[in-house]
Amino acid sequence: MLTKRIIPCLDVKDGRTVKGVNFINLRDAGDAVELAAVYAEQGADELVFLDITATVEGRGTLLELVRRVAHTINIPFTVGGGISSKADVSALLNAGADKVSINSSAVRNPDLINELALEFGSQCIVVAIDTRNPSLNPSPVGRDSASPSLRGEGLGVGLVHTHGGRKPTELHTLDWAKEVEERGAGEILLTSMDADGTKNGFSLELTAAISKNANIPVIASGGAGSMVHFYDVFTEGYADAGLAASIFHFKEIEIPALKQYLHERGVPMRMSR
Incomplete structure (x- = not known):
């Protein structure tokens, strides 16, 4: 059985790690490079770095910060934020990223997924899906856009959002997840905007x-x-990996203790020696 992965997430704004609730009310959580080093030492399986304002501000990811993080750690490293071309991906991989995460650009141009998977391999391409349940957060956009067979009534599968969760789309989450897989994505990073930062469970x-x-x-x-x-x-939830931010950043849960807890309960984990 494949081991499950524990992945800390560094949401970065202006070069600092931040964390909010439901994608808003951000507060500082520390230096990204220092946190990355700590997580690698603690036995995190991977690290995700998201430049959360790159798309909104219309710029690329902070390459120099990516280089510094990559130089510091020895675990797989995924980078997202402001990626919209093969040139962007090439620059990030050359800076030390192992994988890239795309969201808004994939929704805007779904063919980009095919192009990146063909150029760099599916194993490098993560599609991030930020979703919100319209029944919990009413929105006039796309309420009935999904086919009845995939609407998932009562499941809270919701609608895809872009631009750091700021813009709702007409894409239904289940439909979009299936499409990105068919187009060549190697992984899906699924974020529930309704649950984000609440600490009430995935x-x-x-x-x-x-x-x-x-x-x-x-x-x-x-x-x-x-x-x-x-x-x-x-x-x-049948997830392959669990990603979190604030509980790790503020030391509410230590990764070694979490892995030991899961291991003792029969969840296959990669344990440190």
């Missing part, structure tokens, strides 16, 4: 709905607040 029905319909790994993001939440997302 959106299990959402994650299970996507994971059960996907033939590529699904990284669950949004809502982690305790060790049991990770157990739940692996056993009930």
Whole structure:
């Protein structure tokens, strides 16, 4: 059985790590390079770096910061934010990233997924899906855009959002997840905007709905607040990886203790020697 992965996420704004609730009310969480080094030392399986304002500000990812992080760690490193071309991906991989994460640019131009997968290999291409449940957060955009068979009534699968969660689209999450896989994505980074930063647990029905319909790994993001939440997302949500930010940044949960907890409960983990 494949091991499950624990992935800290560095949401970066102006070169600093930040964390908010439901994608807003950001607060400083420390130096990105220092945090990356700590997580690698603690046994994190991978690291995700998201330049959360690059798309909104219409610029590329902070390449020099990517270089510094990559130089500091020895674990797989995914970078996202402001990526919209093969040149962007090439620059990030040359700066030390192992994978790239695309979101807004993929929605705007779905063919980009095909192009990047063909050029760099699917193993390098992560498609991030930020989703919000319109029944919890009413929006006039695309409420009935999905086909009835994929609408997922009651599952909270919701609608895809872009630009750091600021812009709702008419794309239904299940439809889009299937499309990005067919276009060559190697992984899906699935974030529940409703759960993000709440520490009330991952959106299990959402994650299970996507994971059960996907033939590529699904990284669950949004809502982690305790060790049991990770157990739940692996056993009930069928996620391949669990991603979190503030609980790691503010030392509410230590990665070695989390891995030991999951290992003792039968979740396959890569354990440090």
